Amino acid sequence: MSDPVYPVLVVGSGAGGAMAAYELTRHGHEVLMLEAGRDYDPVTETPMFRRNADAPLMGAATPDKHFGFYDATVDGGWQVPGEPYTTAEGSEFLWWRSRMLGGRTNHWGRYSLRFSTHDFKGKSRDGLGADWPFDYDEIAPWYDRTEALIGVCGTNTGLDDMPPSSEGVLQPPPRPRIPELLIAAAAKKLGIPAVPMHRAVLTRPLDDRAPCFYATPCGYGCSIGAAFQTTTSLLPMARATGRLRIVTDAMVNTVTTDADGQVTGVAYIDKKTGTERQVAAKVVVLAASACESARILLNSKSARHPNGLANSSGQVGRNLMDSTGASLSALVPALMNRPRYNEDGHTANHLFIPWWGHEAQARGELDFPRGYHFELGGRFGEPGAHAIGGLQGYGTALKQEVRAYYGAFVSLVLRGEMLPNEHCYMDIDPQVTDQWGIPVPRFHWRWSEHELRQVAHGLKTAKAILETMGANVGELPAPEEAIARGGEIIHEVGTTRMGESPRDSVTNQWGQTWDCPNLFVMDGGVFASNPHKNCTLTIMTLAMRNSAWLAGQLKAGRL
Incomplete structure (x- = not known):
């Protein structure tokens, strides 16, 4: 047969x-x-109700769990045993x-x-x-x-970078957190809008899937189907x-x-x-x-x-192509020692900053051709393995400093458009195979000036927003140092x-x-x-x- x-x-x-x-x-x-x-x-x-305190190393990343001990990755990551890939000389790429x-x-x-x-x-x-x-x-x-x-939860914003969905398609977004509202207010002073992020997380029941109950990180996986x-x-x-x-x-x-x-x-x-x-x-x-x-x-x-x-x-x-990536974070004094309350939400940012520069680009006012957005970070989150940097002392004074800083750091994470270029491609390595004898990819990679200028603009904008919030940012890194490696954004x-x-x-x-x-x-x-x-x-x-x-x-x- x-x-x-x-x-x-x-x-x-x-x-x-x-x-x-x-x-x-x-x-x-x-x-x-x-x-x-x-x-x-x-x-x-799915370990939905596990806490970082229940995990080895307080939930820190491991070689096969890059985003924390409980992340939903199974036998995957940038390196997979028995499945190598190679990069050409002078290239750096993560697959x-x-x-x-x-x-x-x-x-x-x-x-x-x-x-x-x-x-x-x-x-x-x-x-x-x-x-x-x-x-x-x-x-x-x-x-x-x-x-x-x-x-998908979110709203129709009326912005040219966010085409509207038909009536009744989007589910209601979650309420913004206090740090996000502060970022939005600072951005507004600079003429930059912040709006609800559209995210594939249920805030209302759908078929046999339950809405999110804002309790555990989406990266663990979601046994109720909300994420x-x-x-x-x-x-x-x-x-x-x-x-x-x-x-x-x-x-x-x-x-x-x-x-x-x-x-x-x-x-x-x-x-x-x-x-x-x-x-x-x-x-x-x-x-x-x-x-x-x-x-x-x-x-x-x-x-x-x-x-x-x-x-x-x-x-x-x-x-x-991959997305460009860079980030800037800072301590915001106005957020120190604020009252404690639950800011879990659907774990990712509830607000974000879409690209606002199409008209400026059309007028030739920017030195890069394509846009980016900012994903916002900052909330009362579950403590993990990484302590707040720069702390001094011990005992009661140290504890008070930790409590003062808790929830007071914010970040602006850039994700931008990359243009294709002749230096970025993959072919087949003529010598290397995986454990099954299948020839593996070989990656060639180089960011262009378009992306580096975009990141430079994004870092300057992020600094302006953070300083408007009262943060002390300091000197910015060069875009060549700040930009993520090819493949690192996984887009x-x-x-x-x-x-x-x-x-x-x-x-x-x-x-x-x-x-x-x-x-x-x-x-x-x-x-x-x-x-x-x-x-x-x-x-x-x-x-x-x-x-x-x-x-x-x-x-x-x-x-």
Whole structure:
């Protein structure tokens, strides 16, 4: 008896893969999903009510738990045993992998900001990078559907950097904390708005998911489903149709093709046994994350595809982008010794500062082309392993100093847009393989002057806001020192970008590869640009839109 030929095979169970599986099964199609990580059940495995005091080292980071002992990462991180990657000489890049069902959605920040008209057509505005092959109006209804499905709290602000959601889509945001209100007041004096952050955390019940009760950090995972992750929403929903089969510990190494170069399925390593297996499919959807999907394509060489699959343009692995990152923090005297009360909230910032400089850029008043936003930090939080720096003395005086400083520090964390450049890309290392014999990626990386000038502007702005609050900031670091390393923000995109022509892009606007009509990409690799907004909401929105189109093509017999 031969193995079945699946109508659709999806590689990856994170934001793009789970949304593709949800949408395709909802339209009546059978889907096989392959996930490189292990099975994971957040309902039984989430330590929601653990305190830092209950953990080794007071909850500090460990080699496999980079964001604290209880973070929801399973067998993942910037370094994964047996799965190396390399960097070219003079380059520094960090590649985050989440080897678990649900991928990064189990521990992402849940920031859910729509891209705007400015973001989709940046090249038309300033001549840099690439435009997307559609405009905002085409995707706006799909943003509504995604936000309503996953549950996003926030408000319509009326700002040009934050397109509005339709009436009734957004859930109410949580109330701002005192430090956030103080930051907002200081920013307002400088003509800079601060508004509620849009976040995929429920403040009202949705389907069988409960609203957040503001008690434990979202990074632990969320067993009640309030903080969105595919393991408590899209995957159970797709499974409930009876049309989704999931195979975990399945490390896909290549997409298989026939003598004509057309896609026939995939080959993968069963990590439990170490054996290679093949599975046939009419349509293959890669949603393994931008760099993993590009790695699979580059390793899928054949006589018809000597440079890797879907790579006739030579763009697979190119246009690698991450968000810029930098931060500035300070002690605010006005917040010292304030009365104690619960400021847990949904753990991340309730307010943020969106980009306010589109008009200034249009007038040529800024020396960098794309924007950034500030995520705000500062609240009464659970004490952890790291003591407040600069304390002196001991005994009662020291305790009083700690109590005075508790809740008095604030931070402004910059996340900005990066433009693609010729120095940032990934290829395949010709000598290094992982423990299964699969050739690994090699990363090439260099920030450009666009990003360094952006960070310099952001640091100066953050200093002005903090000093308006009464803080003593001191001398600013150079942008080259302040900017995060490539990959460190974990927003890598662009390696299989979509476009309007097979000459300079890998897929069309539907994520369908130009070279192989039955091969799709539905992760951040398809991004034509990397706006300062966190990428997950748009990954899911594109996957929903493009899977609905794919479902129509299958129904019509075109694939």
